[in-house]
Amino acid sequence: MSASPNPIEQSFELAASLSADITPLVYQRLFDQHPETRAMFRSQGSELVMGSMLALTIEAILDFAGPRNGHFRMIACEVVSHDAYGTPRELFIAFFAVIRDTLRDLLGDEWSAEMAQAWDRLLVEIGGIAA
Numbered sequence: 001m002s003a004s005p006n007p008i009e010q011s012f013e014l015a016a017s018l019s020a021d022i023t024p025l026v027y028q029r030l031f032d033q034h035p036e037t038r039a040m041f042r043s044q045g046s047e048l049v050m051g052s053m054l055a056l057t058i059e060a061i062l063d064f065a066g067p068r069n070g071h072f073r074m075i076a077c078e079v080v081s082h083d084a085y086g087t088p089r090e091l092f093i094a095f096f097a098v099i100r101d102t103l104r105d106l107l108g109d110e111w112s113a114e115m116a117q118a119w120d121r122l123l124v125e126i127g128g129i130a131a
């Protein structure tokens with residue numbers, strides 16, 4: 001744990017202090033913005049899959065924005081497995097923006113210019129990985 005978390009990490013930490021679990025918020029937003037995604041998840045046991053998909057994505061984001069120990073490599077791997085699931089690339093990338101927007105709305109006044117900037121940069125870099 002670093003003494004001064006980077007703005008991405010800060011945004012997740014603040015969100016965790018405001019909401020015990022952001023999973024329902026993220027998927028509600030995903031399904032509102034991209035209704036076709038609802039039917040892409042299996043009908044049984046999808047909550048487990050969706051929960052772990054988000055948890056692993058967050059782990060990858062934190063690694064990518066921080067130490068780059070290796071978890072971030074999962075993003076490139078999942079681009080390939082999601083091609084096989086039939087998830088279009090734009091949608092794959094959109095998931096990261098959905099997470100950002102969920103945090104921004106949850107944080108309200110506590111969402112800072114530094115967080116906005118760091119997230120903008122992150123989304124551009126991830127777009128590059130997934131393209």
Ligand code: HEM
Nearest residue numbers: 037040041042049053056057075078081085087091092095
């Ligand atoms: C809107 C965009 C996305 C959609 C619609 C989507 C959809 C899916 C689907 C249908 C599955 C398979 C579930 C099953 O086994 O029934 C899955 C699994 C998974 N997704 Fe996504 N996904 C998206 C974005 C992402 C992103 C951005 C990441 C992380 C970089 C990710 C990581 C995973 C992981 C780790 C799994 C678990 C299985 C595996 O290792 O492949 N997903 N996703």
